[in-house]
Amino acid sequence: MDFSSVISPTLAAHAPTGVLVDGRWSPAAGSSTFEVTNPATEDVLLDVADGSPEDGARALDAAAAAAAPWRRTPPRTRADVLHAVFRRIVTHTDDLAALITAEGGKPLAEARAEVAYGAEFVRWYAEQAVRHDGSVRAAPAGGGTQIVQRRPVGPSLLITPWNFPLAMATRKIAPALAAGCTVVVKPSSLAPLTTLYVAEMFRAELEARGLPAGTVNVVPTSASARLTAPLLADPRLRKLSFTGSTGVGQSLLRDAAAGVLRTSMELGGNAPFLVFEDADLDDAVQGAMAAKMRNAGQTCVAANRFLVHSSVADDFTDRLVVAFEQQVVGDGAEAGVTVGPLIDAGAVDSVEGVVADAVDRGAQVRTGGSWPRGRGHFYPPTVLAGVPRDALAVTDETFGPVAPVVTFDDDEDALALANGTEHGLVAYAYTRDVGRALVLSREIEAGMIGINRGIVSDASAPFGGVKHSGIGREGGEAGLEEYLETVYVAL
Ligand code: SIN
Numbered sequence: 294m295d296f297s298s299v300i301s302p303t304l305a306a307h308a309p310t311g312v313l314v315d316g317r318w319s320p321a322a323g324s325s326t327f328e329v330t331n332p333a334t335e336d337v338l339l340d341v342a343d344g345s346p347e348d349g350a351r352a353l354d355a356a357a358a359a360a361a362p363w364r365r366t367p368p369r370t371r372a373d374v375l376h377a378v379f380r381r382i383v384t385h386t387d388d389l390a391a392l393i394t395a396e397g398g399k400p401l402a403e404a405r406a407e408v409a410y411g412a413e414f415v416r417w418y419a420e421q422a423v424r425h426d427g428s429v430r431a432a433p434a435g436g437g438t439q440i441v442q443r444r445p446v447g448p449s450l451l452i453t454p455w456n457f458p459l460a461m462a463t464r465k466i467a468p469a470l471a472a473g474c475t476v477v478v479k480p481s482s483l484a485p486l487t488t489l490y491v492a493e494m495f496r497a498e499l500e501a502r503g504l505p506a507g508t509v510n511v512v513p514t515s516a517s518a519r520l521t522a523p524l525l526a527d528p529r530l531r532k533l534s535f536t537g538s539t540g541v542g543q544s545l546l547r548d549a550a551a552g553v554l555r556t557s558m559e560l561g562g563n564a565p566f567l568v569f570e571d572a573d574l575d576d577a578v579q580g581a582m583a584a585k586m587r588n589a590g591q592t593c594v595a596a597n598r599f600l601v602h603s604s605v606a607d608d609f610t611d612r613l614v615v616a617f618e619q620q621v622v623g624d625g626a627e628a629g630v631t632v633g634p635l636i637d638a639g640a641v642d643s644v645e646g647v648v649a650d651a652v653d654r655g656a657q658v659r660t661g662g663s664w665p666r667g668r669g670h671f672y673p674p675t676v677l678a679g680v681p682r683d684a685l686a687v688t689d690e691t692f693g694p695v696a697p698v699v700t701f702d703d704d705e706d707a708l709a710l711a712n713g714t715e716h717g718l719v720a721y722a723y724t725r726d727v728g729r730a731l732v733l734s735r736e737i738e739a740g741m742i743g744i745n746r747g748i749v750s751d752a753s754a755p756f757g758g759v760k761h762s763g764i765g766r767e768g769g770e771a772g773l774e775e776y777l778e779t780v781y782v783a784l
Contacts, residue, residue: 300338300395300486304388309489311342312513315355316496316506322347327515329486332398332634333624333669341485344512349477349520350527355507356448356475357529362505364445364473368423374498375419375467381494382412382463389459389487391626396484397455398633398670399588400625411460411491413752414768415467421773422471432783440782445473446555447531449776450524452517452545453488454536455481455636456591462488464752464767465534465557466495466509472776474532478511479521483636485513518544525549532776535559536593539716539761557765557775559593559757561690562718565711566596566747567733569704570604572723573745578612580747581696584721586620586674587748589632590694591640593762594719594741594750598687600710603700610678610698614659617674617696624669634670635693641670644693647685648675651697656680661694682710690716704729712738718758719749740766 300308310326311318320326321342328337342348363371382389390404399407427442451465462478469476480488488511495509514520524530525548532555535545539561549556566584568577584596601609625633635641648662661675674694680686686697701707711720719741722733730744740758743749750756755766765775 300391304391305339308339308392308486309493310339310486312344312348312352313489313492313496313509313511314348314351314507315358315510316500321345327482329396329482329484331395332636333626335668338395339486341482341489341513343516344514344520346520346523348512348514349524352477352510352512353448353524353527353529355510356477359475359505359507360448363475363508366473366504368425368473370502370504371470371473372419372422374495374502374504375415375422375471377498378494379412379415379419381498382408382415382459382491385490385494389490392487392490393459394625394633396486397458397588398625398636400630400633403588404625407457407460410750410752411457411463414460414463417752417768418467418471418773421468421770425472425773425777438784440784442780442782443777444780446776446778447474448529449474449476449532449534450521450530451476451478452521452533452535452537453478453480455483456588458484458487459491461536462491464756464772468767468772469534469776470508472773474776475505475508476510477524478509479517480511480513482513482515482517489513521545522548525552525554528552531555533557534767534775542763555775557757557767558763559767560718560761560763561716562593562595562758562762563597563688563690563714563716564594564719564721564739566599567707567711567720567722568599568601568605568609569707569722569724569726569729570602571725572605573725574605574609574612576745577609577723578616580721580723580743580745581613582616583747584743585696586632586694589635589672591636591692595692596696596721596747597690599696599698600701600707601698602707603702606698606700610659610676613696613698614676617660617676620674622664622671622673632674632694635672636670638670640692641666641672644672644691644695647689647691647693648677648695651677651680651684651686654681654684656684656686656697688714704732708733708736712736715761716758717760718762719743721747
């Protein structure tokens with residue numbers, strides 16, 4: 294297909310834009326819609342159904358009605374649905390990548406990588422769907438048998454973010470379905486189109502096999518809390534999975550407490566990227582680019598703080614500046630662009646504020662730092678040197694292509710700096726010393742640690758954080774556990 298800066302008329306004509314409830318697409322109750330725009334051009338792409346609490350209730354009705362038949366559907370049949378959706382996603386890579394780029398801004402090569410990454414969750418959980426292990430043993434004291442079995446938790450609300458509209462949806466939908474749970478998905482209003490397109494693939498596969506239509510329901514909305522609060526209060530809902538900011542996650546957790554829901558929360562990060570004096574600096578810069586520049590720095594696992602040993606800080610910073618200056622900022626649909634726009638004008642304001650704060654506190658802008666405001670929400674790759682430890686760029690998560698460099702003098706200081714945050718999603722460290730790497734992997738307070746690697750994400754590995762970065766894991770065997778209940782039968 295022809296990748297233009299907006300989605301092609303053909304794709305626009307067949308991309309779903311409604312509410313999906315019980316296997317049928319429909320307008321929202323009251324027929325209201327909201328606009329989805331392209332962050333690179335600010336053009337309106339499509340109008341999408343603006344789901345109301347009434348639509349949410351209908352979706353939960355459908356998920357609750359489908360719960361028992363889907364739970365009783367043989368695991369092999371559930372796996373077949375997932376395998377078929379995996380193949381559909383791969384077959385439609387071009388359309389999906391075009392949607393991801395159009396609504397989220399990331400360059401097409403990255404959008405295609407997201408399609409591959411997101412498809413892997415579906416394949417991995419297709420393979421896991423038939424492996425829900427339980428156990429049977431004689432009671433140690435005798436006189437009985439203990440059967441431990443696994444059951445799906447039940448209807449699940451999946452709230453997904455805009456930064457990976459395909460991968461974050463499949464990372465939740467696939468394990469839920471593999472476990473035997475039915476779902477109501479609430480995609481971000483900033484980028485719902487890709488998720489809706491994938492939802493249609495699930496719908497079509499369920500329908501083709503005569504399986505419960507209400508297994509996958511999707512309700513886009515511009516008023517998230519209005520839609521999700523009644524769902525969280527409904528006793529039929531048994532599980533909440535959320536990816537987004539720590540603040541919103543905390544508020545959802547408060548609501549989920551009332552129903553004592555199972556929760557999986559993938560929240561904010563403030564990833565340290567540690568470069569020790571013995572690091573291979575070429576590798577470290579390559580890893581830094583991967584950890585920082587994916588989706589223009591708009592990922593929870595983006596390297597947020599570059600903590601560099603003072604003896605190599607100048608050398609590392611110079612090399613990082615060179616790599617940042619090789620990036621091409623622009624519309625992700627255009628050939629050669631490596632850094633797309635930020636998601637909206639508010640995101641640019643926020644990044645500008647973080648950089649201004651660092652400069653006010655004495656940091657030097659080594660490259661980037663300003664971009665003419667005009668059409669599209671762009672911000673340039675920016676390296677800040679000599680950043681004080683109390684600057685916002687160090688203490689807060691920055692969703693943008695900004696790399697603040699902070700120096701340290703010894704391992705103890707490095708560790709204290711790395712751990713000196715309420716977040717603990719991921720940390721990266723570059724060192725050639727295996728002993729040091731092992732100490733770091735024991736002592737860094739994070740759910741994921743990349744040693745001499747700038748990317749840790751993998752569908753088969755447990756993704757998630759500690760402290761304020763979240764609860765639970767997605768991906769790998771652990772991701773399936775999140776949708777299973779343990780039931781013990783004494784016989
Ligand atoms: C995220 O930013 O929340 C997810 C990134 C990833 O899966 O790698």
